[in-house]
Amino acid sequence: MADADTTPLMRQYREIKRGYPQAILFFRVGDFYEMFDDDAREASALLAIALTSRDKSSADPIPLCGVPHHAAQGYIAKLLRAGRTVALCEQVEDPKLAKGIVRREVVRLYTPGTLIDTEFLAPGETNYLAAVRFARPVSPKESLVIGLSGLDVTTGEFWVMEFEGEGARQQVHDELARSEPRELLYSEQDEDVSSVTAGLPGPRLCARPSGFFDAEEAEALLQGHFGVHTLDGFGCRGLTAGLGAAGAVWRYIRETQPTASLGHIRRIQRRWDRETMHLDGATIRNLELVRPLGCGEAGQAVDSTVLSVLDRTSTAMGSRLLRDWLVHPLLDRKAIEARLDAVAELKDRVRQRVAIRAALRTVQDIARLSSRMTLGVAGPRECLALKLSLAALPEVHGQLASFSSPLLAGLKEGWDDCSDVHDAIERCIDPGAPMSAREGNVIREGYDAHVDELRKARTEGKGWIAALESKERERTGIESLKVRYNQVFGYYIEITKANLSKVPADYMRKQTLVNAERFMTMELKDLEEKVLGAESKLLAREDELFVRLRERVAEEVPRLQAVAQALATLDVLTSLAEIASLNRYVRPTIDETGLLRIREGRHPVVERLSPDLTFVPNDTLLDTDGNRLLILTGPNMAGKSTYLRQVALIALMAQVGSFVPATEAHIGLVDRIFTRVGASDNLAAGRSTFMVEMVESAQILHCATSKSLILLDEIGRGTSTYDGLSIAWAIAEFIHDRERLGARTLFATHYHEMTQLQSLRDGIRNYRVDVQERGDDVVFLRKIVPGGADRSYGIHVAKLAGLPTSVIERAQEVLMSLEQPDQAIDASPTLPERDRPGPSLPQPHPLIDEVRQIDLFSITPLDALNRLAELQKRAGRA
Ligand code: ADP
Numbered sequence: 001m002a003d004a005d006t007t008p009l010m011r012q013y014r015e016i017k018r019g020y021p022q023a024i025l026f027f028r029v030g031d032f033y034e035m036f037d038d039d040a041r042e043a044s045a046l047l048a049i050a051l052t053s054r055d056k057s058s059a060d061p062i063p064l065c066g067v068p069h070h071a072a073q074g075y076i077a078k079l080l081r082a083g084r085t086v087a088l089c090e091q092v093e094d095p096k097l098a099k100g101i102v103r104r105e106v107v108r109l110y111t112p113g114t115l116i117d118t119e120f121l122a123p124g125e126t127n128y129l130a131a132v133r134f135a136r137p138v139s140p141k142e143s144l145v146i147g148l149s150g151l152d153v154t155t156g157e158f159w160v161m162e163f164e165g166e167g168a169r170q171q172v173h174d175e176l177a178r179s180e181p182r183e184l185l186y187s188e189q190d191e192d193v194s195s196v197t198a199g200l201p202g203p204r205l206c207a208r209p210s211g212f213f214d215a216e217e218a219e220a221l222l223q224g225h226f227g228v229h230t231l232d233g234f235g236c237r238g239l240t241a242g243l244g245a246a247g248a249v250w251r252y253i254r255e256t257q258p259t260a261s262l263g264h265i266r267r268i269q270r271r272w273d274r275e276t277m278h279l280d281g282a283t284i285r286n287l288e289l290v291r292p293l294g295c296g297e298a299g300q301a302v303d304s305t306v307l308s309v310l311d312r313t314s315t316a317m318g319s320r321l322l323r324d325w326l327v328h329p330l331l332d333r334k335a336i337e338a339r340l341d342a343v344a345e346l347k348d349r350v351r352q353r354v355a356i357r358a359a360l361r362t363v364q365d366i367a368r369l370s371s372r373m374t375l376g377v378a379g380p381r382e383c384l385a386l387k388l389s390l391a392a393l394p395e396v397h398g399q400l401a402s403f404s405s406p407l408l409a410g411l412k413e414g415w416d417d418c419s420d421v422h423d424a425i426e427r428c429i430d431p432g433a434p435m436s437a438r439e440g441n442v443i444r445e446g447y448d449a450h451v452d453e454l455r456k457a458r459t460e461g462k463g464w465i466a467a468l469e470s471k472e473r474e475r476t477g478i479e480s481l482k483v484r485y486n487q488v489f490g491y492y493i494e495i496t497k498a499n500l501s502k503v504p505a506d507y508m509r510k511q512t513l514v515n516a517e518r519f520m521t522m523e524l525k526d527l528e529e530k531v532l533g534a535e536s537k538l539l540a541r542e543d544e545l546f547v548r549l550r551e552r553v554a555e556e557v558p559r560l561q562a563v564a565q566a567l568a569t570l571d572v573l574t575s576l577a578e579i580a581s582l583n584r585y586v587r588p589t590i591d592e593t594g595l596l597r598i599r600e601g602r603h604p605v606v607e608r609l610s611p612d613l614t615f616v617p618n619d620t621l622l623d624t625d626g627n628r629l630l631i632l633t634g635p636n637m638a639g640k641s642t643y644l645r646q647v648a649l650i651a652l653m654a655q656v657g658s659f660v661p662a663t664e665a666h667i668g669l670v671d672r673i674f675t676r677v678g679a680s681d682n683l684a685a686g687r688s689t690f691m692v693e694m695v696e697s698a699q700i701l702h703c704a705t706s707k708s709l710i711l712l713d714e715i716g717r718g719t720s721t722y723d724g725l726s727i728a729w730a731i732a733e734f735i736h737d738r739e740r741l742g743a744r745t746l747f748a749t750h751y752h753e754m755t756q757l758q759s760l761r762d763g764i765r766n767y768r769v770d771v772q773e774r775g776d777d778v779v780f781l782r783k784i785v786p787g788g789a790d791r792s793y794g795i796h797v798a799k800l801a802g803l804p805t806s807v808i809e810r811a812q813e814v815l816m817s818l819e820q821p822d823q824a825i826d827a828s829p830t831l832p833e834r835d836r837p838g839p840s841l842p843q844p845h846p847l848i849d850e851v852r853q854i855d856l857f858s859i860t861p862l863d864a865l866n867r868l869a870e871l872q873k874r875a876g877r878a
Pocket of ligand 1: 637639640
């Protein structure tokens with residue numbers, strides 16, 4: 001061990017560091033946070049700061065780096081972005097009073113899922129900490145139960161869910177895809193956490209011992225916090241895995257913020273998967289609801305998601321709620337109609353809508369502000385921000401007066417201006433107050449007699465000092481005599497060298513400079529005590545009053561949370577109305593018929609990205625009868641995927657309660673939307689593209705119901721032509737047949753052979769994307785028309801993509817020789833007989849039908865033998 005290891009400071013450091021092996025420890029030493037050993041090496045590299053060592057003369061110096069305490073937040077943010085966590089260790093006693101080494105403690109652990117610091121958070125995104133708990137079956141009669149819990153400590157939202165049975169893992173995976181937690185806790189014993197996180201863009205995973213997830217302890221902890229005898233009232237009766245997960249979340253929050261009050265977390269909500277449409281991770285990704293596909297690549301347009309097109313919210317609370325609505329479409333017709341009624345009303349009343357939006361723009365994040373009041377971290381400016389936000393409430397309420405749709409009327413009735421909270425802040429806080437209460441000038445004049453008195457003493461004191469200065473000038477006859485102040489010496493009298501001979505005997509020398517000397521007198525010392533005493537008493541008093549106000553506001557957090565919820569809802573509804581009006585959306589008709597009829601539908605995102613409104617609208621007719629499964633053929637780049645997604649998005653938006661991009665839409669409610677679109681970029685998870693495609697297809701076939709909407713794009717592309725076509729064919733049959741699935745489906749394929757299904761199955765219809773050939777060129781018309789395509793135009797697309805002309809010409813030659821083998825040209829490949837393009841398909845053979853039709857109970861043995869001989873003969877010929 002190095003020498004330095006034995007100094008008390010380093011002993012203390014190592015002791016504390018042992019409790020936080022995973023985190024980078026910011027160890028407060030004076031005005032700096034210092035890092036040592038491996039932490040120093042890692043942090044200096046990540047933060048691009050100098051790495052030095054603590055005791056350079058030692059044979060084995062300790063690596064060291066440091067950051068100034070006032071700039072720590074920026075460095076912490078950087079380390080968090082790099083996926084690290086940071087433990088903040090403070091000096092917890094006054095160094096002047098400490099006997100021996102100053103006591104130090106970790107006061108805060110910064111991890112991505114437990115942040116409360118506004119500067120680290122994205123305003124429009126929730127910041128969940130989640131935990132997952134697997135309860136494995138102990139007997140064959142039981143099945144796997146998985147508990148999942150999430151907490152956004154910035155808003156106090158806390159929920160718990162349980163999933164059971166075979167599909168539980170997938171459901172947890174999908175829930176994680178929807179809620180996108182920043183951090184996920186799992187038990188060390190649950191080695192298979194990857195089975196629910198594979199392919200997710202990534203919560204930070206954090207393992208904890210299994211005792212951390214104990215359900216009984218969790219129940220006791222939560223009952224204690226909520227002050228209840230049972231959690232049944234929250235709908236948590238009988239939950240074990242769920243409560244285990246919730247308990248882990250709770251302990252972790254406590255571990256990271258041991259001193260924070262968590263009073264704003266007032267309930268735990270039992271969430272059910274049944275009330276909203278279960279969207280899986282792949283579908284959320286494929287439809288680009290909240291993140292663009294290939295997210296993270298340079299040059300990716302940010303506003304290419306459905307959320308970015310729909311989000312015209314004015315507040316961060318609204319933005320978060322809209323995101324939540326979008327990934328949780330509703331299933332209940334009445335609930336959807338209620339939202340649509342509100343959107344319709346807001347769309348029609350332009351004047352009120354404009355006024356509501358204008359008022360909402362002055363509203364800040366009341367949800368997060370009020371949490372920060374309870375957590376005891378909000379400063380004076382945040383109180384002012386809350387006040388200004390509350391000031392908008394009467395105006396918003398007034399604008400709602402004439403609305404009558406149930407949702408808006410409900411908001412109006414439950415309205416609470418929180419004017420008492422507004423007034424309390426208004427009376428107490430000076431409008432020009434600084435960020436931190438410690439800087440002073442926080443309390444408004446006239447609020448507190450004591451503060452006013454101290455301020456007067458401070459101001460008068462300054463007058464007394466000015467008076468003393470002129471008195472001393474007169475007494476000494478030194479014109480240039482000055483009374484000055486600095487942090488180190490306090491007040492002093494400064495005399496230039498030239499005048500030193502005139503200094504009276506009662507002056508006491510304090511400091512000698514090059515050109516001047518500084519002195520003290522007893523009188524000045526008295527005055528100083530009065531003035532500086534007033535100053536520090538004032539600061540303490542202001543801080544005390546401020547904290548009292550903050551606690552008073554924190555008591556009203558339940559009301560503030562209700563206000564935040566109401567404003568978020570109004571904001572989202574108004575935003576949906578605004579976008580419906582801006583983008584010419586229509587109100588969809590909703591029912592339970594299973595009919596999906598869209599006139600002139602558009603893709604909400606692609607239409608925004610197409611220049612000059614060149615987007616070509618298309619109709620859609622799907623039902624549970626003769627138009628169950630639409631087979632869509634057409635060349636690459638013709639617009640097949642866009643069309644598929646557009647139909648799904650229109651259905652989804654309708655069930656979110658939004659108007660839709662079409663001139664008319666009838667949406668028979670959909671229970672789930674499944675997509676198998678394009679090559680998934682799941683290769684990192686170690687599966688081939690084809691395997692991923694088949695796994696996703698299998699999930700669809702297992703989970704879909706006759707009420708689902710399924711999109712399949714280029715199924716079977718990842719394998720050889722014949723394999724691919726056979727699989728695509730069999731999947732189409734399975735989905736189509738009512739006794740098996742019978743779900744409404746759009747099936748885009750480049751296998752033209754699939755179009756033959758239309759004549760073999762009654763619910764299948766062929767469509768193609770129209771193209772026009774002009775000489776050698778192809779023009780994409782983007783129009784969906786009945787019928788199948790007969791060519792793939794791949795070479796035309798290659799030409800558009802800029803392949804060299806010589807390659808294009810040669811490809812045309814090769815294609816011709818493949819299509820017409822008799823005219824094969826030299827040195828071209830030939831396909832084996834079975835791989836030739838053409839309709840050589842699994843047609844049901846007529847002989848089989850005949851065999852089926854033989855009635856075995858009415859036929860004599862002799863007849864049977866004769867029929868068999870005949871069939872055999874014909875089969876021989878066939
Ligand atoms: P496919 O799936 O047939 O290969 P895509 O759906 O990817 O084709 O569409 C190719 C491009 O054509 C898209 O990038 C889009 O910009 C454009 N596009 C698709 N549909 C339309 C449409 N209805 N109107 C205008 N442009 C469209």
